[in-house]
Amino acid sequence: MGKKVKWSWTSAFVGAASATAVATLLRARPKDPTFHLVSIKLTSFKLNLPHVDAELILTVHVTNPNIAPIHYGSTAMSIFYEGTLLGAAQVKAGSQRARSCQVLKLPTRLDGVELAHHAGKFFSDVAKREMVLDAKVDIGGKAKVLWWGHRFKVHVDSHITVDPVFLDVIDQENRSQLEIFLA
Numbered sequence: 350m351g352k353k354v355k356w357s358w359t360s361a362f363v364g365a366a367s368a369t370a371v372a373t374l375l376r377a378r379p380k381d382p383t384f385h386l387v388s389i390k391l392t393s394f395k396l397n398l399p400h401v402d403a404e405l406i407l408t409v410h411v412t413n414p415n416i417a418p419i420h421y422g423s424t425a426m427s428i429f430y431e432g433t434l435l436g437a438a439q440v441k442a443g444s445q446r447a448r449s450c451q452v453l454k455l456p457t458r459l460d461g462v463e464l465a466h467h468a469g470k471f472f473s474d475v476a477k478r479e480m481v482l483d484a485k486v487d488i489g490g491k492a493k494v495l496w497w498g499h500r501f502k503v504h505v506d507s508h509i510t511v512d513p514v515f516l517d518v519i520d521q522e523n524r525s526q527l528e529i530f531l532a
Contacts, residue, residue, distance in 0.1 A: 381525045383412040384505055387452070389516040401461040405516075407438050409453045413445045419501070420444045421490030426455065426505075429483040431467050435459050440488065471513070480513040492529075500530040 387408040395402040413419060426438040436459035445451050464471055474480040484507040491498050503525055510520040 379501075379527055379529055380414040381527045382414065382503055384507070384523045384525060385410040386507065386509055386518050386521055386523075389511060389518065391516060395458075400465070402436075403459045403461065405438075405457040405459065407455040407457050409455060410450060411445065411453055412450045414448060415492065416447050417492040417494045418444060418447045419490050419492045421488050424486060424488055426484050426486035428457070428459065429485075430464065430480070431470055433463055433466065435463050435482070438484075440486065475513050478512050478514055479519060480511050482509045482511060483507065484509065502528045502530075504528070 387410050390406045390408070391403065392406055393404045395404060421440075421443060423442040424440045426440060427434055428436045428438065436457060438455040438457040440453070440455060443453075471480070484505075486505050488503045488505070489500070491500050493499075505523065505525045507524075508522045509518065511518055
């Protein structure tokens, strides 16, 4: 019929080990974290004559899909309205376990003077009950895999539609990009 093939346990073991190594490498490949704005809560108005600033708490759900826990430094998330910097949310330094979710409460201050520069558009948005905000942040930190520590940076761009009357999140699009520094 044909040539008889000799079975080898060594070849089978090498093949299985190679397949396991490839599967492990594919699972360990760094993945972009996800960010989702859950809610916006108005905490106070600060009267700094002649203008008024609004203080808010942003509740953000963050997912770390990677096999390594992370430690990140503090930073500020810039918030834009009609292309103008409206304010910033403070992200405190912290950490997150591997393959986990976490809820962050970010204290935020919005500048009333900057919003006043767009009063016509703002009142139009209030009438429509739809206001579009953009946010950008770069979060830097360190991830440790076994005994190697690698620095990383995550850049997040968010496009968020909110109800300016009740501060409900109507729609959002969040994009994050992870960059790992091997040196």
